[in-house]
Amino acid sequence: MRAIVLDKPGSFRVAQVPDPVPGPGQIVVRVDACGICGTDLHIMDGEFPPTPYPITPGHEFAGTVAAVAGDVRMDLPVGARVAVDPSLYCGYCRRCRSGRDNLCENWAAIGDTVDGAFAEYVAVPAANAHRLPDGFDGQLAAMIEPLACAVHGLRRLGPIFGDSVVLTGAGTMGLLLLQLLVHAGAGPVTVVDRVDGRLAVARKLGAAQTASGLGDLDGERFEVAVDATGVPSVVDGVAALLDRGGRLLIFGVTPAEATMSLSPFRVYNDEITVTGSMAILRSFAPAVELIGSGVIDPRPLLSEPLPLEEFGEALHRVRTGQGIKWHIRP
Ligand SMILES: [Zn+2]
Ligand SMILES: [Zn+2]
The missing domain is CATH 3.90.180.10 (Medium-chain alcohol dehydrogenases, catalytic domain)
Incomplete structure (x- = not known):
């Protein structure tokens, strides 16, 4: 062969x-x-x-x-x-x-x-x-495989009913996460990416708001932040947009030696939760159902x-x- x-x-x-x-x-x-x-x-x-x-x-x-x-x-x-x-x-x-x-x-x-x-x-x-x-x-x-990774990510994040969400990165994983967030009952989801064409797809898939950089969101606060870029400075930047009580899901793969500057005081005082998500854990079968039923439609990607x-x-x-x-x- x-x-x-x-x-x-x-x-x-x-x-x-x-x-x-x-x-x-x-x-x-x-x-x-x-x-x-x-x-x-x-x-x-x-x-x-x-x-x-x-x-x-x-x-x-x-x-x-x-x-x-x-x-x-x-x-x-x-x-x-x-x-x-x-x-x-x-x-x-x-x-x-x-x-x-x-x-x-x-x-x-x-x-x-x-x-x-x-x-x-x-x-x-x-x-x-x-x-x-x-x-x-x-x-x-x-x-189904990449969606299974996204399903595991949302399980790690926990319930998000009505929560305002900022999602960085509108590549394959970001756009699958976006669809899952919308179906899982998230409040308005803001998607950030540098590529206009990807933001257009994000809007089509349910993003309430899009931005071409975190700077455009100055002054806004979110209850949930999800990073699907794996760029350390973006993870830092999006964490800074979390409201008190906010939750951060680190989904994108950063370089292993990278660090972030999240303030321990903020984690304490604002009760910030930081969560990671690695690959697939018993999340493949739900991904089969989601794509098989057409509830999640990857075709625009x-x-x-x-x-x-x-x-x-x-x-x-x-x-x-x-x-x-x-x-x-x-
Ligand atoms: Zn892969
Ligand atoms: Zn083992």
């Missing part, structure tokens, strides 16, 4: 590699679509420490069951449509055993630590597959998928901020 192979950080090729065969408990999925996300850029640049090289990346994917190991007991016949949760939690460590599997001490994930879905086929544990109705669009199904051979071009478009969400259709 054809697959993207990263031999080392910074260099990839479209390679001919052996077709995967299902190991014990595994199925092989013929990949319909696989999304490119920020983590893939970090893996490409050698900035994602858990990743070994060579690797085939790709963790936001869906497809069709092509082969099934003899010991698989689930109802996953060849030809079934599936989306795959890429999480590979060990089930053994203290975090897994306390229900916080996403903080697993032996964390691994398809496309991040083992070969993923920028390939025609990928072998995955059958237990990670979520069966979809026949005819489910592959590119929409590949949006999507560009026409590109073939494997244009992986480099797709990365370029992601890096230069063209479009919002790009997929590879191997």
Whole structure:
């Protein structure tokens, strides 16, 4: 089969590699679509420490069951449509055993630590597959994984009924978070991004107000702030807009060594809550329902998928901020 192979950080090729065969408990999925996300850029640049090289990346994917190991007991016949949760939690460590599997001490994930879905086929544990109705669009199904991350984020934040929200970053994650916030009963949501086209999509998806910079919001106060940029100065800036009793969700991935300047006095005196959200925790099935039912509609975010051979071009478009969400259709 054809697959993207990263031999080392910074260099990839479209390679001919052996077709995967299902190991014990595994199925092989013929990949319909696989999304490119920020983590893939970090893996490409050698900035994602858990990743070994060579690797085939790709963790936001869906497809069709092509082969099934003899010991698989689930109802996953060849030809079934599936989306795959890429999480590979060990089930053994203290975090897994306390229900916080996403903080697993032996964390691994398809496309991040083992070969993923920028390939025609990928072998995955059958237990990670979520069966979809026949005819489910592959590119929409590949949006279930990022939505599952957003669902976990909103669970971490807790109830937001009627709360005024400021959301920084109107990329894929910001716009999925926006839709969830609106459906979850948030008060007016203000979305901040530098790109006008993205703000237009945000307004279409329910943003009450948009701004091209935090400076435009001077003097305003919000009960909830959500950062989906991962830019430390933006996290700082949006935290400064919190009202007393406010809550901050740090969703975007900042550089590991970055710090923020939130005043401990404010956290004490104004009872500010700071919450993080890391990947997926039992949030994949709700994301299947939300996209399957059409309640969350990712289509305004999507560009026409590109073939494997244009992986480099797709990365370029992601890096230069063209479009919002790009997929590879191997
Ligand atoms: Zn991702
Ligand atoms: Zn674990």
